[in-house]
Amino acid sequence: MVNVLRLTDVSYVRDRRPILDGVTWSVEDSERWVILGPNGAGKTTLMKLATANDYATRGTVEVLDERLGKVDIFELRNRIGFVSSASARRIPANELVRDVVLTAAYSVEGRWNEHYDSIDVRQAERILAEWDLGAYADHTFGTLSDGERKRALIARAVMTDPELLLLDEPSANLDLGARERLLLMLSGFAASPSSPAMIMVTHHVEEIPPGFTHVLMLRDGKIQAAGPIADTLTAESLEATFDMPFELSSTDGRYSAVARPKP
Ligand SMILES: Nc1ncnc2c1ncn2[C@@H]1O[C@H](COP(=O)(O)OP(=O)(O)OP(=O)(O)O)[C@@H](O)[C@H]1O
Numbered sequence: 001m002v003n004v005l006r007l008t009d010v011s012y013v014r015d016r017r018p019i020l021d022g023v024t025w026s027v028e029d030s031e032r033w034v035i036l037g038p039n040g041a042g043k044t045t046l047m048k049l050a051t052a053n054d055y056a057t058r059g060t061v062e063v064l065d066e067r068l069g070k071v072d073i074f075e076l077r078n079r080i081g082f083v084s085s086a087s088a089r090r091i092p093a094n095e096l097v098r099d100v101v102l103t104a105a106y107s108v109e110g111r112w113n114e115h116y117d118s119i120d121v122r123q124a125e126r127i128l129a130e131w132d133l134g135a136y137a138d139h140t141f142g143t144l145s146d147g148e149r150k151r152a153l154i155a156r157a158v159m160t161d162p163e164l165l166l167l168d169e170p171s172a173n174l175d176l177g178a179r180e181r182l183l184l185m186l187s188g189f190a191a192s193p194s195s196p197a198m199i200m201v202t203h204h205v206e207e208i209p210p211g212f213t214h215v216l217m218l219r220d221g222k223i224q225a226a227g228p229i230a231d232t233l234t235a236e237s238l239e240a241t242f243d244m245p246f247e248l249s250s251t252d253g254r255y256s257a258v259a260r261p262k263p
Helices: 043-050 073-077 097-106 118-130 146-158 176-191 235-242
Strands: 003-014 017-028 032-036 058-063 080-083 164-168 197-202 214-219 222-228 246-251 254-259
Touching: 003 043, 003 197, 017 043, 017 058, 017 197, 017 222, 032 043, 043 058, 043 164, 043 197, 080 146, 097 118, 097 146, 118 146, 146 164, 146 176, 176 197, 214 235, 222 235, 235 246
Parallel strands: 032 197, 032 214, 080 164, 164 197
Antiparallel strands: 003 017, 003 058, 214 222, 246 254
16 A cells, blocks of 8 residues: 655744644545645645645655655656646646646646647546536637636646645635535545545635545644544534634535534
């Protein structure tokens, strides 16, 4: 079994401030994690370490059985899929959606004169259909709605068959329908045994796709709680993480939290 991610007593300090503080956390390949926490908790910083885009100040970070600092990070990054709000900015607006996905196989953003193997073309077609983008394959990326863009970026990220897929707030800024469509697709993708280990950052329990297995709750750079969602996501852990009392409910694997009224 591949050790997908292992952080051991990791701290990340900037301007003498611990942005991550003593984080110990591991992810196995069958697990699908949600990282939940308020603004400024350190979630994106954690993503940067997990995608080998930055280094810890203290402690060790191992990604896909490789220890950061002792591995060619460019090779390692090819094994990781990552979608963040910055991903869309790197895609040319006039790029066809088909090529947004296809060019991932060649690690380029924007088609030039490359020749693509038919096996890659077929894989791109399959993934476009899987993420409900078949009808948009010949549209340009710049004309897509935010929800369609998110799906196109995730489709691009899975084109290379990554061993770890990280999604930083994939449903931020989406309308209700687009959010629900995306969550259904993420849920379906998470359920497939052939899918990679997944880590998704969100601010909202409502955005946890059913089928995600674990939650890590972060506040001020420290882990408040981590483990299987069913045991770990509670009114108490939410209060510890967001510093206010909540009522938490769940139906069919979907969660909802509202502030607990004052007695
Ligand atoms: N390189 C850096 N230098 C100084 N401060 C930093 C640096 N990187 C992050 N921070 C600070 O660390 C804190 C955590 O940032 P981070 O982006 O990881 O939080 P987050 O949980 O993703 O927040 P949000 O939910 O608002 O996106 C913030 O206060 C941020 O300003």
